Amino acid sequence: MEALQDIVERTVAAMGYELVELELGQQGLLRVFIDAPAGIRVEDCERVSHQLSHVLMVDEIDYERLEVSSPGLDRPLRKPADFVRFAGEEVTVRLKRPFEGRRNFEGVLTVEPEGRFGLELVVDAVRASVPGKGQAARRIPKLPPRKPKAAASPAGTGAADAPEATQKLVFALDEIDRARLVPKVKF
The missing domain is CATH 3.30.300.70 (RimP-like superfamily, N-terminal)
Structure with a gap:
């Protein structure tokens, strides 16, 4: 082979x-x-x-x-050059070993020092904690607040005004089982 x-x-x-x-x-x-x-x-x-x-x-x-x-819209990432090329794109990563009870993560790919890579995980606190139809409520980790994208309204009560929070997962390639681009379809 x-x-x-x-x-x-x-x-x-x-x-x-x-x-x-x-x-x-x-x-x-x-x-x-x-x-x-x-x-x-x-x-x-x-x-x-x-x-x-x-x-x-x-x-x-x-x-x-x-x-x-072609590798398709959910192209696998394997080599360091793949991770560098697709930095800034949304990817899914499956770790070989669980981190804080999870192995699967999705976020924006970043290049970190010393040959490592990262995922910026964005969590919309309101949407993630309120169950929808047929969904169970999920526990959301306490994350540091992210800079707001736009100014909040004075009332600050709408779901659109809910702050987003970020968390970064940093990993080496030998720590991941697989990684793929998140498919994006443009019409």
């Missing part, structure tokens, strides 16, 4: 793309997920598929079917 990974990564990189993930599926299926700063189009997948078919044949790599695609 390591030799295959190297061959595919070299080929994809030489074409100006990034190898995000490589999967070996059942019945000889080889899936390759690629990305580029400008995004991936069908034509990009066709180009890479065509080139990889030739390279894998020359290197005598055995597979039955090749699929090349």
